[in-house]
Amino acid sequence: MQQVLPFLLFLGAGLILKRLPVFPTETDRSLNLYVIYIALPALILLQVPSLVLSSHVLVAVCMPWAVLITSALLVLLACKLGRWSRETTGALLLVVPLGNTSFLGIPMVEQFFGNDAVRYAILYDQFGSFLALSTYGTVILALYGNGVRSGPLQVLIKTITFPPFIALLAALFLPIAPLPATLKPILTMAAGSLVPVVLVAIGFQMQLLLPRHEIAPFTIGLFIRMLATPVLFLLACRFFGLTGQAVRVSLFETAMPPMVTAGALASIAGLKPGLTSAMVGFGILFSFVSLPLIYQWIQ
Secondary structure (H helix, E strand, O other), rough: OOOOOOHHHHHHHHHHHHOOOOOOOOOHHHHHHHHHHHHHHHHHHHHHHHOOOOHHHHHHHHHHHHHHHHHHHHHHHHHHOOOOOHHHHHHHHOOOOOEEEOOOHHHHHHHHHOOOHHHHHHHHHHHHHHHHHHHHHHHHHHHHHOOHHHHHHHHHHHHHOHHHHHHHHHHHOOOOOOOOOOOOOHHHHHHHHHHHHHHHHHHHHHOOOOOOOHHHHHHHHHHHHHHHHHHHHHHHHHHHOOHHHHHHHHHHHHHOOEHHHHHHHHHHOOOHHHHHHHHHHHHHHHHHHHHHHHHHOOO
């Protein structure tokens, strides 16, 4: 409980601020932009240069794509058996395979595994979830969305101009490991603001409306996202003898709730906004129970 209490307090603060008229309705957008342009790049520049490449590190890069394929197949099977509509299928294909591995995942990894483990969460998110959102997410929107189209060039431009991704490339390929003494404290201060700002933003934008006729896809979608997929990959890692901190962090990231951005894109595309909003909001709440359990299982 001590590990999740700070998260609940900051989420609650976001919910309260949303109800105060002094805060604009797009406060959460401003907070998210701060994280994307300042806090997350600073954290990446601090953590990634000290990363030691090994075979285990590849797990943090490959596992999110395996999770994507597995969960997408499970969603297609569930939608076929349930005979759900095309809009419901598109919504679930967008929000179930893509987890909240950045805004929620990185703070959770830091809280449960410590600061040294954050570098693996960054690799999982940037080379996995973010690239999947830019590529796989675009394909799903093109196939199922209403009026949402992005060509390969637009996808490439969005990817290479995304500030955290630019910071990741700089941290991996530029000689910035020995940061100047004057620069490191600045980056440390900026990175330290990531957790509270992210949690307040999530609380501010959280929506908990659940249409009754969508209880079945809601329940099965969250079950696949937050329990079935992590358990499958936990068993697979044990079968193949994969161990180490990078593996444990990657397994922990597989259990994150649906990505906030994926839910927003689904709503914009007309893919069951009520269902996707409920999955994102309730998924975050459920994660405060499910993630400690997953953490115990992977130790």
